[in-house]
Amino acid sequence: MAKRAILVFRFDYKANDSSIRELEELASAAGYEVVGTLIQTRVEDPKYNIGRGKVHELRDMVTREKADKVIFFNTLKPSQTYNLRKELGVDVIDRYELILEIFAQRAGSQEAKLQIELARLKREVSFAREYINLSKRGELHGFLGGGKYAVDAYYTYLSNRIALIERVLEKIRAQKNARWARRSEAGLYAVSLVGYTGAGKSTLFQRMTQESVYIDGKPFATLSTLSRRTKILGYPVIVTDTIGFIDSLPEQLIDAFYTTLGETLLADVVVLVVDVSEDIGEIKRKFNASISVLSDLGVPLGKVVIAANKIDLMEAEDIKRKAAVLQASGLPVVPVSAKQGVGLKRLSEVIVSKFPDKVTETLLIPSDGGMLEEVLTKCKVVDISGTWDGKIRLVVEGRANIIEKLKARYREQ
Numbered sequence: 001m002a003k004r005a006i007l008v009f010r011f012d013y014k015a016n017d018s019s020i021r022e023l024e025e026l027a028s029a030a031g032y033e034v035v036g037t038l039i040q041t042r043v044e045d046p047k048y049n050i051g052r053g054k055v056h057e058l059r060d061m062v063t064r065e066k067a068d069k070v071i072f073f074n075t076l077k078p079s080q081t082y083n084l085r086k087e088l089g090v091d092v093i094d095r096y097e098l099i100l101e102i103f104a105q106r107a108g109s110q111e112a113k114l115q116i117e118l119a120r121l122k123r124e125v126s127f128a129r130e131y132i133n134l135s136k137r138g139e140l141h142g143f144l145g146g147g148k149y150a151v152d153a154y155y156t157y158l159s160n161r162i163a164l165i166e167r168v169l170e171k172i173r174a175q176k177n178a179r180w181a182r183r184s185e186a187g188l189y190a191v192s193l194v195g196y197t198g199a200g201k202s203t204l205f206q207r208m209t210q211e212s213v214y215i216d217g218k219p220f221a222t223l224s225t226l227s228r229r230t231k232i233l234g235y236p237v238i239v240t241d242t243i244g245f246i247d248s249l250p251e252q253l254i255d256a257f258y259t260t261l262g263e264t265l266l267a268d269v270v271v272l273v274v275d276v277s278e279d280i281g282e283i284k285r286k287f288n289a290s291i292s293v294l295s296d297l298g299v300p301l302g303k304v305v306i307a308a309n310k311i312d313l314m315e316a317e318d319i320k321r322k323a324a325v326l327q328a329s330g331l332p333v334v335p336v337s338a339k340q341g342v343g344l345k346r347l348s349e350v351i352v353s354k355f356p357d358k359v360t361e362t363l364l365i366p367s368d369g370g371m372l373e374e375v376l377t378k379c380k381v382v383d384i385s386g387t388w389d390g391k392i393r394l395v396v397e398g399r400a401n402i403i404e405k406l407k408a409r410y411r412e413q
């Protein structure tokens with residue numbers, strides 16, 4: 001049975017609907033049933049984050065709705081979490097921990113698991129710091145029980161563990177880079193799908209690779225990077241699906257997920273999937289968030305193609321209007337429906353037009369031996385014919401260095 005959760009929002013000035021919607025989506029992605037929402041507009045209360053009167057209201061709501069958990073939109077200080085738990089008698093977490101819960105549920109690879117642990121530990125460190133400060137000021141009041149010595153020891157343990165995990169992740173990252181280098185050496189162009197969570201990356205990935213990945217319409221369905229080999233208009237390609245972006249993702253989480261997103265740096269083409277069925281305000285907000293993540297990663301915008309997705313849900317006029325908004329960014333925009341397979345040919349053409357170092361060459365290869373198979377896996381064959389002396393004439397397109405190597409191979413034979 002789904003756990004019952006109450007969502008709490010404290011806004012400084014006025015309520016923000018998209019923040020409310022987003023936390024609801026995150027909570028349901030983590031498997032909670034949202035049984036109540038409490039919103040307050042006021043400055044932060046140091047003890048409970050929300051006002052004391054609201055805490056009483058929240059306690060009544062927890063009892064009435066038989067809630068198991070209270071989830072705060074606002075980042076809670078450890079002492080606030082402690083005070084709220086004591087007052088409410090149920091577990092209290094914030095948005096950061098909720099995202100970690102989702103990540104932990106979806107983590108597949110060793111790398112993803114380590115990244116999540118790292119993010120958790122970093123949060124713990126900031127908690128331990130606050131414990132130390134509170135204990136110095138003599139304000140612990142039985143909070144954490146263990147006293148200053150235990151907290152110091154715990155702090156050291158956390159720091160050592162963080163350093164260790166960072167070293168392991170560094171190694172995994174280096175191995176990945178080497179793998180990518182080998183792929184491009186094998187002639188494969190690399191295409192990465194990126195975008196705001198829920199934009200339809202996994203659906204497009206599945207279309208492009210005709211293989212099934214985990215899709216359930218919930219945020220972060222794709223946690224660890226997924227790569228598949230396929231052909232786009234005849235070119236051998238590695239397509240990679242990446243974790244969904246989310247704006248105002250806590251900075252420590254962005255750090256922790258660098259390894260996953262970092263791969264997009266190495267792609268030849270980055271397809272930014274945007275859900276254009278949403279209203280213009282949402283489209284702009286999510287588009288800007290995605291572009292800023294790409295810039296943070298150092299992805300040159302010249303590599304980026306926008307797939308304006310979910311046009312099956314829209315009128316022609318609306319598609320035009322929204323595509324124009326995205327085109328204002330100066331990036332190429334292709335309207336598509338990943339779900340219904342509309343616009344994918346045009347998308348493929350734009351992707352291929354961005355492949356770097358592309359050359360066309362004619363090769364003459366013997367009809368025996370494995371050479372034909374090798375050529376087929378490494379480049380696009382534009383034309384194929386037989387010669388009078390039993391050889392095969394191939395017109396091929398592909399990466400310049402690969403075709404050079406193939407020609408050298410041929411001369412050797």
Ligand SMILES: Nc1nc2c(ncn2[C@@H]2O[C@H](COP(=O)(O)OP(=O)(O)OP(=O)(O)O)[C@@H](O)[C@H]2O)c(=O)[nH]1
Binds near residue numbers: 217218242244
């Ligand atoms: N109508 C419509 N729905 C789509 C289309 N593409 C994707 N969807 C739906 O949108 C939801 C999210 O799609 P996903 O492919 O899981 O999105 P994602 O970007 O991979 O999301 P994360 O993995 O969470 O980052 C699913 O319910 C899909 O069925 C489309 O072209 N049209």
